Structure formats: C-alpha cells, structure tokens
Amino acid sequence: MNPLDARRDIISAIGQETRIAILEFLRDGERCVCEIFPAIGHEQSNVSRHLNLMLAAGILSRRKEGLKIYYGVRYPEVLELLDLAGVIARNNGR
Amino acid sequence: MNPLDARRDIISAIGQETRIAILEFLRDGERCVCEIFPAIGHEQSNVSRHLNLMLAAGILSRRKEGLKIYYGVRYPEVLELLDLAGVIARNNGR
DNA sequence: TGACTATGTGATCATATGCGCATACAGTTC
C-alpha cells in the first residue's frame, strides 16, 4: 500500500458520524461494546462493525476480559485529528 | 448542523485518494484546474467535481483570473490533518 | 450440559460515491 492509500484509510476510518461518536465516547478511555452501543444509540451489530472497521484500520485497540471486549483509541493522534477537524469547521463558521 | 456533522464533512472531504493527491499538489500554493488535472492524471471533469466538493466543504479557496480559476488550500490545518494521518499510518507500520 | 450474556457475521436493502463521456457555460481574443 502506498502512503497515499494508508492516509486515506486512516482518514476515512475516522470521518463517519457513527464512528466519530464512538471515538468521542472512547476519549476518556477504553470501553466495552455493551457500554458503547447504548451510549451512542445505535444497534449493537452496527457498532460492532464500526469497531472492527476501525480496528482493522489500526486506530483502535482491543482487549478481552471475560465475556466483554474493551476497545480503546490506540493513538492520541486520532483524537488530535478529530480536534483539528473541529478547528477547521470553526474557521468555516461551523 | 451539529459540530459532529461539521467535522465529518471536513474529514470526509479530505479522506479520498484523488482529493489527497490534489491537496498534496496544492501544498506549495494555489494552482489552476488546467495545471491540477494533468499533474494528478485524472479527467478534467472529475477533478473539477472534487475541487468543488472541497470548496463546498470550505477547505479550498477559489480565485478567478481571466479564463483560469485558481484553487488553493484555505487553512494550514488541512495539510496538518493530512500529516497527522501520515503519522498514524506510520505508527501502524504503514 | 444447558441457560445466559456479550459480541460478531451473513444476507439484504437503500443510498452515496467516484468515474467517464458528452455537452453546456463562461471568459477571452480576433
């Protein structure tokens, strides 16, 4: 994969409404799926897919603990990227 | 539009291969469409659409000069976001 | 083992996206 593709994969893994909601919810630390999906108000199966997509993109970590599986943001840069997008949006007058 | 939507619009306007190529080409300053599309090797019509999409998202500037229309990156944060994605990709081992 | 809980996945559907072709439109020059 050329570096161009790699960046696209990262950016498009972040730039989706449901996934932004998940990332924001994970800002304070890792959470299990059972906490995430009620918090953002989406179906468990849907959230599971988004989590696995971000995991595959390499921006989430995953840890099993008994029945539960905890996902977390793997790099602070992911949240920084999100914040940077907020800055740009604000420059645009929202 | 809620702030979540605004960020998604910014991020998804950046996270596409053709548009990343355009943004990289515009890194050194504004260029007209007639320079951009041969440089990145895409159809003029296709490039025009991508430029207008990014313009609508607020991340590009547009300036007319005679027949030519010059597009430029409106905020340095856009290129910073791209660089940040590069950092994450590199953390992932590309 | 069997009931229960947490998570993942196959099938399907509706919509969004990216592209190319042809053509329309706008501005310049003669």
Place this chain on the structure above:
DNA sequence: GAACTGTATGCGCATATGATCACATAGTCA
C-alpha cells in the same frame, strides 16, 4: 459576432457504504 480556451454539469454506470434483521459464535456460570 465567431472561434477558442478553461471550467462546470447532466447522465448513466459500477461499486462502496451504512443500516437492519436474524442468527451464529464464544465465554461464563449454575
């Protein structure tokens, strides 16, 4: 005005994406 150059847009197509439903799987514990 006509010819020309540069840019935008309508249309159609192929594929990607996000969502839901139903069901499968995996781990726990009586």
